[in-house]
Amino acid sequence: MKTTIDQVYKHLDNDVTIGAWLANKRSSGKIAFLQLRDGTGFMQGVVVKAEVEEEVFELAKKLTQESSIYVTGTIVKDERSPLGYEMQVKGLELIHEAVDYPITPKNHGTEFLMDHRHLWLRSKRQHAIMKIRNEVIRATYEFFNTNGFAKIDPPILTGASAEGTTELFHTKYFEEDAYLSQSGQLYMEAAAMAFGKVFSFGPTFRAEKSKTRRHLIEFWMIEPEMAFMDHEDSLQLQEQYVAYVVKSVLDNCKIELNTLERDVAKLEKITAPFPRITYDDAVAFLKDKGFDDIEWGDDFGAPHETAIAESYEKPVFITHYPTELKAFYMKPDPNRPEVVLCADLIAPEGYGEIIGGSQRIDDLELMEQRYEEHDLTGPAYQWYLELRKYGSVPHSGFGLGLERTVAWISGTEHVRETIPFPRLLNRLYP
Known part of the structure; x- marks a missing residue:
């Protein structure tokens, strides 16, 4: 079922698909944390290597900032998240790979940001x-x-x-x-x-x-x-x-x-x-x-x-x-x-x-x-x-x-x- 981040609370413990962009990510060998955004909000998707097919985890590791994807997984509660929920990712589909996105997580000057x-x-x-x-x-x-x-x-x-x-x-x-x-x-x-x-x-x-x-x-x-x-x-x-x-x-x-x-x-x-x-x-x-x-x-x-x-x-x-x-x-x-x-x-x-x-x-x-x-x-x-x-x-x-x-x-x-x-x-x- 397709949904949006602001509606995931309706799908607790169910599998959904969300069209999203990758805002940021971090990984630690066997797990990747994807910071997802879809226009309605922001949510974390967790990709565990042992729980997904190999190509899914490899794609998660290679994803670049602001690439667009379809992400499928189970919605679970997460009290640490401002949203209160996160996704246990099962599948990823790359829509478009973004290359050299100019606004990185580092600090940028105001004029640079206004130009972009x-x-x-x-x-x-x-x-x-x-x-x-x-x-x-x-x-x-x-x-x-x-x-x-x-x-x-x-x-x-x-x-x-x-x-x-x-x-x-x-x-x-x-x-x-x-x-x-x-x-x-x-x-x-x-x-x-x-x-x-x-x-x-x-x-x-x-x-x-x-x-x-x-x-x-x-x-x-x-x-x-x-x-x-x-x-x-x-x-x-x-x-x-x-x-x-x-x-x-x-x-x-x-x-x-x-x-x-x-x-x-x-x-x-x-x-x-x-x-x-x-x-x-x-x-x-x-x-x-x-x-x-x-x-x-x-x-x-x-x-x-x-x-x-x-x-x-x-x-x-x-x-x-x-x-x-x-x-x-x-x-x-x-x-x-x-x-x-x-x-x-x-x-x-x-x-x-x-x-x-x-x-x-x-x-x-x-x-x-x-x-x-x-x-x-x-x-x-x-x-x-x-x-x-x-x-x-x-x-x-x-x-x-x-x-x-x-x-x-x-x-x-x-x-x-x-x-x-x-x-x-x-x-x-x-």
Whole structure:
């Protein structure tokens, strides 16, 4: 019977065949230990010379790293294995012999590994990170589908910036100028006016010349938008969503978290509600911590966010940023118009902002004023203004950066390892 490594628990003490690659091996004369992988997981196959035909043992000894094989044997329990099972091998069939595989068990430099990203993905560590990424995505769909959201797909090619900034990738759209999307948010607001609660999941692009461990040129965003929801409603949804995703990873990625040696005790503390501080309080806190350069009206950088996060075991909301720091569409606090009804969610352990969100301006006159202040003229933004003209309602939304979230949950230092093929300032290959 054919099966996969993640399903061997169903076949205890039975013979099965698995299509696999040889990740590594070691032998001691009369026994060979084959480290097998098949895409679903990793498992050891044990070949005992006295228990198999001679040609099977000879093949086991000659197998090279990343050769593809069919391996047949009996599934037995093995308490020492992270999987809990191993195979007592009875038969081997070579599919393809790999020669001079470039990524050996020795240490390699990061640039070398990135140049061979198409192969590096096969390693146990990279496999674990990608499985956690997959679980975050799966749990995201589950959470929003369960809570009555419709998935709506915004365009990637747009006629203007969602944020009103210049950090855009420009292209030609026949005779017109076009840009790669920085965010689907404006389109999701239109969708929320049609469907109530919506979310999108797709690639976004930032032409920001940054080399930090938190930045990618191309990354993926989850962007929910909700009609008839105010700022407080949105904050509650955000913390419920993040807590749900973390629990899903804890429940369904135990092997992967163990492979990465992640301290799961820290993740087990991630339950709603999350702590909150205002921007005002954050500035005062930073000054007390010796950040004498920070003044009210300044944006926070990575060292500031890390200092704030270190005071909490859970993600922390920083709310009510100065109006001048944030995008044109954010709703001012009615009681204090110099700040907006917004929040950044800062992850623990130095991983920085993972969510940015706000209540949106729903008043036509105020939005027209914002258009004038930000010089948003022409047809590219006219349709967005019309959302305030025809049945405007209070509404809120947020965007979660997938790669930063995966980096935090998996305990991975650099976001380049949390996306299959990263696009960095100096990298467009492979």
